[in-house]
Amino acid sequence: xxxxxxxxxxxxxxINHSVYNPIRHWKSxxxxxxxxxxxxEYDFPEIQNYTHLILTGSEASILERETWVKEESKLIxxxxxxxxxxxxxxxxxQLLAVALAGPECVQRCAFPEIGWISVQINDNEEIFGKKxxxxxxxSHFDEVIDLPENFQIFAYSEHCSIQAFRxxxxxxxxxxIHPEMNVSEAQKYLKNRVRYKHxxxxxxxxxxxxxxxxxxxxxxITEKFFGQST
Numbered sequence: 272x273x274x275x276x277x278x279x280x281x282x283x284x285x286i287n288h289s290v291y292n293p294i295r296h297w298k299s300x301x302x303x304x305x306x307x308x309x310x311x312e313y314d315f316p317e318i319q320n321y322t323h324l325i326l327t328g329s330e331a332s333i334l335e336r337e338t339w340v341k342e343e344s345k346l347i348x349x350x351x352x353x354x355x356x357x358x359x360x361x362x363x364x365q366l367l368a369v370a371l372a373g374p375e376c377v378q379r380c381a382f383p384e385i386g387w388i389s390v391q392i393n394d395n396e397e398i399f400g401k402k403x404x405x406x407x408x409x410s411h412f413d414e415v416i417d418l419p420e421n422f423q424i425f426a427y428s429e430h431c432s433i434q435a436f437r438x439x440x441x442x443x444x445x446x447x448i449h450p451e452m453n454v455s456e457a458q459k460y461l462k463n464r465v466r467y468k469h470x471x472x473x474x475x476x477x478x479x480x481x482x483x484x485x486x487x488x489x490x491x492i493t494e495k496f497f498g499q500s501t
Contacts (some may be wrong), residue, residue, distance in 0.1 A: 272498040277323055279305035280316040282343065284329035284362050290463045293327035293360075296451045300489045301332065302490075310339050319350050323356045323497065326363025328449060333365040333377050333413045344370035352358070356442040358496050361411055364436075364445035368415040371438065378416050382430035384409040386478030387457075390434050390448060393425045397434070398495050399445065399488060406484035407448040408457040414447065444496065450489040457483070 277302075285291050294307055295345065304326075307316045316324070326347070331337070347370040350357055359367040368376040388409045392399045399405065415433040418424065426435035434447045464475040 272322070274497075277303055277355050277497055278321045279303060279323040279325065280308060280321045281305050281307050281325045281327065282310050282315065282346075282363075284327045284331065284343075284366070286311060286330045286465055290467060290469075291328070291460055293329055296449075296453075296456050297325060297327070298454070299453065300451050300493065310343050313339055313342060315342065315346050318346065318353055318355065321350075321355060321384075324350050324358070326357070326359035328361035328363060328410075331362060333362060333369060333423070334379060336369070336374075337474045340366065340369075347371065351438070351441055351443055354442070356496060358444045358446070358492075359414045360446050360451060361409075361449055362413075364447050365411075365413055365415055367443065368418065368436075371443070372418055372422065376415055377413055377418055380412050380414045380430065383412045383474060384428065384430055384447075385474045386410075386461075386481050388428050388448070389484075390426050390428050393427070396400055397490055398437070399426065400491055405486040405488055406451045407450050407486060407488055408454075408483075409448050410478075411447060415445065418419070427495055446492070448488070450492055454483040 281297055283294050285293050297403050308316050365377050387406055390405050390407055392402050414431050421439050422436045423439055424433050424436050428434050431447055435443045461479040467470055
């Protein structure tokens with residue numbers, strides 16, 4: 272798809288931008304214009320006006336679904352039925368699973384992944400490239416599980432069996448990791464979580480002291496998602 276034909280909406284699921292600002296993260300890695308909608312304010316796009324949709328992460332838990340989450344789930348189903356290309360990161364990834372596969376496909380993590388983690392790419396996969404180990408930033412306490420057969424799982428980590436999925440025959444992509452957060456932004460995020468003493472603060476502090484490792488997965492992801500180099 273040509274750049275001039277792309278009409279992108281980003282649904283911002285963040286609660287407090289002084290802690291976590293996903294629009295800033297996505298803006299830093301995209302070179303196309305987009306419209307922003309704030310889910311917690313029940314501000315959602317008119318699906319027919321867009322070709323692509325990005326669902327951001329959130330400080331909220333997917334297990335505590337407020338009314339705005341239910342409204343967003345309805346919109347996701349409409350977007351998929353209409354054929355939009357949809358990408359969800361972290362909370363957005365979990366929200367895709369809830370909306371398209373059901374609430375039984377998410378659960379609380381046994382081992383939260385905070386910081387830069389190793390991700391195993393299952394096979395030669397056009398989104399991530401060849402089969403290999405890669406690194407990306409992660410911050411999640413919930414996870415996707417037990418997806419039905421119309422989903423293809425193509426990445427996992429030591430503590431999370433579904434790090435990335437796509438719907439078969441649909442341009443829908445879920446990423447548990449935060450490839451859109453570069454090292455600098457990830458460190459700012461961790462500092463905010465420590466400063467505001469968000470529990471478990473020790474996990475955020477440990478991640479902040481660790482050595483960053485980022486394989487730059489956001490580049491191939493955006494190229495494939497938009498069907499061009501952006």
